Amino acid sequence: NAGVMQNPRHLVRRRGQEARLRCSPMKGHSHVYWYRQLPEEGLKFMVYLQKENIIDESGMPKERFSAEFPKEGPSILRIQQVVRGDSAAYFCASSATGHGMSTEAFFGQGTRLTVV
Amino acid sequence: KQEVTQIPAALSVPEGENLVLNCSFTDSAIYNLQWFRQDPGKGLTSLLLIQSSQREQTSGRLNASLDKSSGRSTLYIAASQPGDSATYLCAVINNDMRFGAGTRLTVKP
Numbered sequence: 001n002a003g004v005m006q007n008p009r010h011l012v013r014r015r016g017q018e019a020r021l022r023c024s025p026m027k028g029h030s031h032v033y034w035y036r037q038l039p040e041e042g043l044k045f046m047v048y049l050q051k052e053n054i055i056d057e058s059g060m061p062k063e064r065f066s067a068e069f070p071k072e073g074p075s076i077l078r079i080q081q082v083v084r085g086d087s088a089a090y091f092c093a094s095s096a097t098g099h100g101m102s103t104e105a106f107f108g109q110g111t112r113l114t115v116v
Numbered sequence: 117k118q119e120v121t122q123i124p125a126a127l128s129v130p131e132g133e134n135l136v137l138n139c140s141f142t143d144s145a146i147y148n149l150q151w152f153r154q155d156p157g158k159g160l161t162s163l164l165l166i167q168s169s170q171r172e173q174t175s176g177r178l179n180a181s182l183d184k185s186s187g188r189s190t191l192y193i194a195a196s197q198p199g200d201s202a203t204y205l206c207a208v209i210n211n212d213m214r215f216g217a218g219t220r221l222t223v224k225p
Contacts, residue, residue, distance in 0.1 A: 033213055042205065042217035043160075056212050091159060093213065105150060105213055107160040 006108035025094030122216035139206035148209040
């Protein structure tokens, strides 16, 4: 059972381009979380998704950022018209269930986005 | 809104010492609490998960406790080793998962 897979591991985009970050959760996991980590800072919650539903997107900027977790395929975090301030490590985590049960979360290795 | 605080922000100890990392949270209505470690430039590795009905969990030299009523958790590391040097993060799980800023631990040989 492979762990949480994120790709690409490193992504370089010019200002104004689009960035697409992919996250394949662990097998059997239907809950996905996205986080952003700036250098020397902690993880900031962005969005929490279940299959085909956004449960909580309170941490995601209203403009340029979107996330989805379709019925088939990986979860996608999409950043349109990237700016230098978007440069960060983006981590994805998955868990088997949301709340009310022992839901250990597992993280991917992250995608390091650099905007030049 | 859940706020998670970790103290201290950084800690440096000589090898062999026992140490305690602290995590506090503002909303005690949590489901679980999870401790992670993060090595520089790497992802997060899960260390311990404490369910809301539990008071502690142990794994090797690590022991994590949870006091929901006071909004606190501690991670105890026994007989620290240089390989324990990393950033330790606690995450509180309600309907989502919120992190503290972490404690950066350095264990000197």
